[in-house]
Amino acid sequence: MRAHLQKKKRECHSRLCYGPSMESILIGVAAFAGGALLWLPFEYGLHLSFHVLKGKGFASRAHLDHHVHASWHFDPIITLAWLGVVLFGIGFSFALAAITSTVFGIAFGAGWTVGYFFYEWHHRQSHLRGPRNRWEAWLRKNHFQHHFGHPMKNQGVTASIFDRLFGSYDMPEKVKVPRRLAMPWLFDSEGNLLAEYQDDYEIVGTSTSTDERQRQIDKARAYASRTPEPV
Ligand SMILES: [Zn+2]
Numbered sequence: 001m002r003a004h005l006q007k008k009k010r011e012c013h014s015r016l017c018y019g020p021s022m023e024s025i026l027i028g029v030a031a032f033a034g035g036a037l038l039w040l041p042f043e044y045g046l047h048l049s050f051h052v053l054k055g056k057g058f059a060s061r062a063h064l065d066h067h068v069h070a071s072w073h074f075d076p077i078i079t080l081a082w083l084g085v086v087l088f089g090i091g092f093s094f095a096l097a098a099i100t101s102t103v104f105g106i107a108f109g110a111g112w113t114v115g116y117f118f119y120e121w122h123h124r125q126s127h128l129r130g131p132r133n134r135w136e137a138w139l140r141k142n143h144f145q146h147h148f149g150h151p152m153k154n155q156g157v158t159a160s161i162f163d164r165l166f167g168s169y170d171m172p173e174k175v176k177v178p179r180r181l182a183m184p185w186l187f188d189s190e191g192n193l194l195a196e197y198q199d200d201y202e203i204v205g206t207s208t209s210t211d212e213r214q215r216q217i218d219k220a221r222a223y224a225s226r227t228p229e230p231v
């Protein structure tokens with residue numbers, strides 16, 4: 001018995017028995033990355049479905065209303081979407097843990113959930129502040145072409161792989177942005193388009209505000225996945 005314990009102790013020293021094994025860590029990292037990558041077809045498919053459904057159902061309405069304003073602000077109702085995503089991620093974890101292993105299941109579900117919040121954060125940021133690197137500059141141009149150029153194109157926000165695969169990727173030389181819906185970070189304090197964005201964006205229309213009549217027109221066009229009018 002004593003000899004057995006001593007043998008085990010020697011093995012533990014050589015295999016790091018006191019923490020998770022290297023194999024578990026590698027499985028966890030790979031499963032997390034796989035879950036995060038699996039978010040991408042969801043990002044593409046869910047976004048496309050919101051446009052195809054034309055306002056049928058809460059999620060489609062919430063997204064098309066986002067197109068009406070083309071801005072981001074915290075609406076408490078968004079917490080329902082966050083809760084839904086977290087519950088779905090937990091469900092993913094349990095289902096996969098049952099058929100694979102606990103480590104794989106938890107890491108995969110966590111990766112998928114983090115993938116969603118990565119998207120959510122960068123979508124929010126794109127509306128609120130200018131880019132800080134080339135990828136953020138691409139993300140903004142890609143996403144605002146979706147808002148102001150072709151709402152049925154560029155369904156992917158953080159990656160374009162599925163748009164390229166299904167022929168819905170659209171990247172013009174310049175994105176035409178209606179002045180009244182433009183992101184505030186495009187302008188200097190006098191309302192002129194900042195020089196650093198002039199290669200990628202063009203401001204169209206002269207109106208700087210939206211009255212109720214225009215809001216109704218914007219809503220009808222957004223719900224039909226048509227571009228907002230430059231007025
Ligand atoms: Zn947006």
Ligand SMILES: [Zn+2]
Nearest residue numbers: 047067146151
């Ligand atoms: Zn959209």
